[in-house]
Amino acid sequence: MRSGLGGVDSVLLIGGSSEIGVAIIEAMAPRQRIVLAGRPSGELDAAAARLATLAPRVDTVDFDALDLDSHGRTLAGIFGDGDIDVVVIAAGVLGDQTVFETDPRAAIEMTRVTYTGAASAALHGAALLRRQGHGHLVILSSVAADRPRPANFVYGSAKSGLDALGRGLSQALTGTGVDVTVVRPGFVRTRMTRGLTEAPLSTDADVVAAITARAVRKRQRIAYAPAPLKYVMGVIKALPEPIFRRLPLS
Amino acid sequence: MRTSLTGWGRSTHSVADVVPVNDTGEVVELVQSAPERGILARGMGRSYGDAASNGGGIVIDTAALNDVTVDGTTVRVGAGVVLADLIDELLRRGLFVPVTPGTSQVTVAGLVATDVHGKNHHVDGSWGHHVTSIDIVDGTGALRTLTPDDADPDDFWASVAGMGLTGVITSVTFTAIEVPSAHMRVTTTPFRDLDDLMQAMREADRGARYSVAWIDSVGLTGPLGRGIMSTAEHAAAPVHGAHAAPKPRARPSIPDIVPSGVLSRLSVGAFNEMWWRVSGRPRTDAIESIGSYFHPLDGVADWNRIYGRAGMVQYQFVVPDDASEVIGIALNRLRDAHAPSFLTVLKRFGPGNRAPLSFPMPGWTLALDLPAGNPRLPATLADLDSIVLDAGGRHYLAKDAHMDADAVRRGYPRLGEWRMVRDRMDPRGVFHSDLDRRLALRAPADR
Numbered sequence: 001m002r003s004g005l006g007g008v009d010s011v012l013l014i015g016g017s018s019e020i021g022v023a024i025i026e027a028m029a030p031r032q033r034i035v036l037a038g039r040p041s042g043e044l045d046a047a048a049a050r051l052a053t054l055a056p057r058v059d060t061v062d063f064d065a066l067d068l069d070s071h072g073r074t075l076a077g078i079f080g081d082g083d084i085d086v087v088v089i090a091a092g093v094l095g096d097q098t099v100f101e102t103d104p105r106a107a108i109e110m111t112r113v114t115y116t117g118a119a120s121a122a123l124h125g126a127a128l129l130r131r132q133g134h135g136h137l138v139i140l141s142s143v144a145a146d147r148p149r150p151a152n153f154v155y156g157s158a159k160s161g162l163d164a165l166g167r168g169l170s171q172a173l174t175g176t177g178v179d180v181t182v183v184r185p186g187f188v189r190t191r192m193t194r195g196l197t198e199a200p201l202s203t204d205a206d207v208v209a210a211i212t213a214r215a216v217r218k219r220q221r222i223a224y225a226p227a228p229l230k231y232v233m234g235v236i237k238a239l240p241e242p243i244f245r246r247l248p249l250s
Numbered sequence: 251m252r253t254s255l256t257g258w259g260r261s262t263h264s265v266a267d268v269v270p271v272n273d274t275g276e277v278v279e280l281v282q283s284a285p286e287r288g289i290l291a292r293g294m295g296r297s298y299g300d301a302a303s304n305g306g307g308i309v310i311d312t313a314a315l316n317d318v319t320v321d322g323t324t325v326r327v328g329a330g331v332v333l334a335d336l337i338d339e340l341l342r343r344g345l346f347v348p349v350t351p352g353t354s355q356v357t358v359a360g361l362v363a364t365d366v367h368g369k370n371h372h373v374d375g376s377w378g379h380h381v382t383s384i385d386i387v388d389g390t391g392a393l394r395t396l397t398p399d400d401a402d403p404d405d406f407w408a409s410v411a412g413m414g415l416t417g418v419i420t421s422v423t424f425t426a427i428e429v430p431s432a433h434m435r436v437t438t439t440p441f442r443d444l445d446d447l448m449q450a451m452r453e454a455d456r457g458a459r460y461s462v463a464w465i466d467s468v469g470l471t472g473p474l475g476r477g478i479m480s481t482a483e484h485a486a487a488p489v490h491g492a493h494a495a496p497k498p499r500a501r502p503s504i505p506d507i508v509p510s511g512v513l514s515r516l517s518v519g520a521f522n523e524m525w526w527r528v529s530g531r532p533r534t535d536a537i538e539s540i541g542s543y544f545h546p547l548d549g550v551a552d553w554n555r556i557y558g559r560a561g562m563v564q565y566q567f568v569v570p571d572d573a574s575e576v577i578g579i580a581l582n583r584l585r586d587a588h589a590p591s592f593l594t595v596l597k598r599f600g601p602g603n604r605a606p607l608s609f610p611m612p613g614w615t616l617a618l619d620l621p622a623g624n625p626r627l628p629a630t631l632a633d634l635d636s637i638v639l640d641a642g643g644r645h646y647l648a649k650d651a652h653m654d655a656d657a658v659r660r661g662y663p664r665l666g667e668w669r670m671v672r673d674r675m676d677p678r679g680v681f682h683s684d685l686d687r688r689l690a691l692r693a694p695a696d697r
Contacts, residue, residue: 001688004261004299004563004651005628009688031654032690083305083687132287133305134264134684177254177265177305218560 001134002085006217007031011086012078014121016060017043019190020140021090022050023209028086028216030055035078037063038091043191065091065117071124079128086216087125088138091118092158094192100154107154115158119165126169129178136216137173137180139166143224145184146233147244170221181215183208184233185225201229255309258554259298261561261622262651264305264684268292272314274385274393274420280308281418281680282391288682291418293357294332297364298564299651300684301413307682312359315420320345324382326423329359334548337540345426346484346540348380352595354545359419364648365411365608367615369460369482369544372600376610378410379603380424386417389676393420403604408671410605413647415686416675433485434460434543440530444475444578448614451598454481460543461598466526467581467591467618468519475581477596478530485537518590547593556592560623565631566646568599570613573641577616580634584618587630591618606664606671609646617649628652647685655690665691 002008009032013021016036025034034055038044040062048060063074078084092114100107122139129135144156145163163182170180185208187199208225215223224230236244253268266287271277280289287307295302303309315328318339325345327336333347334354340346349368351361360366362384367376374380383397386409394417396406409416437458441447447463454461458481465477547553554562569576577596584591595617599610620627635657638645644661645653659665669692679692686692 001264001300001305001684002262003628003653003688004257004259004561004622005631006622007628007652007654009654131306133266133307175252175254175265177263 001083002136008085008216009033010082010084011035011088012037012075012084012125013088013090014038014063014118014125015065015089015091016063017041017047018090018092018140019192020185020188020205020208021088022047023205024088024090024138024212025051026054027206027209027213030085033057033059033082035059035061035084037061037074037078039064063121065113065121068117068120071120075121075124075128079132083132084129084135086136086138087129088140089118089122089125089162090140091121092140094152094155097150097152097154110154111158114155115161118162122162122165122169126173126178126180130173130176134177135179136219137166137169137178138212138216139163139180139182141166141182141184143184143186143229143233147237167221179216179219181212181220181223183212183215183223183225184229186229188225201226201232253309255292255295255303256561257299257302257651258296259562259564259622259651260554260557261563262300262303262684264300264303266290266304266307266309268309268311270311270314274315274387277310277387277418277420278391278393280310281387281389284678284680289418289680290683291329291359291363291414293330293360294355296353296356296360298562298649300688301364301648301650302360303684304682305684305687310418312357312418312420317421320426323426323428324423325426326421327358329357329418329420329422331358332356333358333361334545340426341429341432341540344428344430346429348374348425348427349377350544352545353548354541355548358422358424362410362419362422363412363414365603365605365610366648367597367599367610369462369597371610372455372461372598373459375600375603376608377424378407378605378608381410381422382425383423384409384419385421386419388417389678389680398604404671405675407603407605408607408668408675410603411608411647412605412668412672413607413685413691414683415681415691416672417681429484431485432540434482434538434540435485435535436480436482436533436538436543437535438478438480438529438531438533440476440478440526440532442473442476444473444477444581447475447477447479447596448574448577450479451596454479455598455600457481459483463596464525464529465581465594465596465616466522467584467594468522469585474585475578476526478526482538482543518592521592522590557621558623560621562592562619563622563627563631563651564617564619564649565634565652566615566617566649567634567638567643568609568611568613568615568646569638569641569643570611573643574614576637576641576643577614579637580616580618583630583634584620587624587626589620589624589627589630591620593617593619606668607647607662609644609648611644613643615646617646622651647689650685650689653689655688658689658691
């Protein structure tokens with residue numbers, strides 16, 4: 001159970017080796033239980049090791065975003081072992097836009113994780129939170145969901161779908177005791193973006209994490225990271241297409 | 251009906267199915283159905299945190315269990331009887347409840363399930379001292395009568411202060427006290443220094459039946475910790491309208507739109523300053539009605555809304571006499587964290603009772619109302635928790651919304667004993683609350 005001061009007892013991270021996801025758990029500092037759900041890998045084990053001293057119980061659970069049939073069973077098992085206060089949906093891959101345009105199958109492979117797998121986990125998580133009558137669902141979207149641009153619009157399309165799902169869930173779950181926060185980070189320096197050219201207002205995982213933890217505490221529906229992106233994206237979304245096209249954003 | 255429930259502090263939230271029951275038979279049926287997320291009884295929802303919530307489960311509304319029978323000083327009430335109504339009923343017969351908290355908007359079953367204390371704890375103990383029997387539906391669905399004099403009284407004492415987790419209390423029988431009037435004779439004495447105040451309170455242990463102190467936690471124009479001691483006795487001579495039920499008044503209400511942050515250090519400081527000046531005037535043997543003496547805040551409905559959306563937490567702890575310095579440390583720490591307390595109350599406790607989860611122990615108890623939105627509060631209270639626990643003290647579950655499992659384990663060394671009785675009374679694990687889950691009261695904390 002969350003405390004009256006916004007303290008969190010238990011967090012489930014879907015995409016258990018996500019650097020942003022792990023940083024979010026560190027920022028929330030759950031007092032009882034951490035569950036990292038992801039494909040078995042050295043990175044997942046490293047994430048568990050990094051969080052080992054944070055909570056009395058740190059578990060890893062096999063979770064494959066592509067194996068949709070397993071999601072319900074896997075998540076129900078995790079909830080069956082004790083309430084989960086916060087579910088963080090951080091499963092996703094970036095892929096390579098230049099490949100996607102010549103290899104549509106690779107593009108769809110990416111969306112199967114970044115949209116379909118994440119959406120499936122979010123819907124299962126939402127149903128389980130609803131049943132326990134309390135909790136918070138965090139969906140990691142992206143500023144790429146706000147307005148498509150040539151550099152990453154396939155990834156953006158997947159995040160855009162997930163973003164809409166999160167906002168819809170937020171409304172649908174009103175009165176159920178479950179809150180939803182959609183987080184839209186800008187360019188975050190992580191393994192996933194290594195080697196890419198940094199965009200303006202680039203940030204780090206711990207900044208996204210601090211903003212997310214605060215948004216959850218304050219029960220905000222949407223959070224940008226870093227915060228000024230809220231206003232930047234407000235302007236960018238409002239720009240007429242001909243002007244937007246001339247911006248050096250690709 | 252699925253209903254969003256919160257504690258009186260409005261800082262914790264969950265949704266449960268609220269099910270009104272008409273008789274004990276319906277309670278038994280619900281318990282036998284053993285719903286997956288469990289069952290909890292809720293009275294008036296005056297616990298400050300998550301003690302009366304059960305996210306995803308069933309919350310029993312006991313309001314319809316409202317019978318009252320009085321035989322001499324033996325009073326038997328249904329679980330849903332509200333203290334305000336009971337006091338009216340008793341005063342008409344020259345009787346009064348043995349212990350009352352600072353609000354009358356509570357049920358008697360709730361008073362027993364949290365083993366509530368009042369301003370007379372140093373003389374009369376808490377509710378558990380005065381209960382002669384309870385009827386309770388345990389986790390097997392059996393309706394049982396428990397008394398403190400049973401051959402095996404463990405079930406009774408695990409249910410007193412049991413936070414509703416050993417069963418649904420359906421009725422309570424207790425011994426009322428006889429009072430000569432519906433009024434109090436009140437003496438108030440201001441002290442500009444915390445040490446002087448505490449010394450006076452120690453001395454009042456012997457002389458006064460009721461004693462309590464209000465403390466200025468801000469000290470806008472004076473020292474931190476100045477305070478007003480108030481001691482009282484039941485007034486002997488009937489005065490105007492004595493024994494008449496107080497006339498119902500329209501209560502002003504705080505609207506549900508107060509933004510967080512209205513209670514700044516300045517505004518709380520100003521309130522404290524006003525209180526110091528207005529209430530701090532020395533008075534001797536002033537006559538007050540029982541209602542205005544015991545339940546002053548009941549005059550303003552929904553006063554908890556002044557804390558805005560983030561709500562408030564009440565931080566109440568007790569420390570033994572040999573750790574009295576913790577009171578001053580707590581006031582200083584909270585002032586340094588810019589966490590002004592709107593209402594700060596200091597009290598003496600006498601001996602506790604046999605209930606393993608009962609809060610009172612001999613010493614000092616301090617209660618502070620704090621805005622939950624203050625970002626420095628979590629770290630400050632975590633520090634204070636350690637100081638209180640290291641001093642051999644503990645925190646009050648009925649007020650708590652922030653503790654962790656370890657703090658309960660340390661503060662309540664008989665938790666293990668209580669768990670064993672609970673498991674016996676509720677072998678299928680039917681009774682749950684949000685507080686129960688947050689503090690891992692059932693599972694071993696170190697699993």
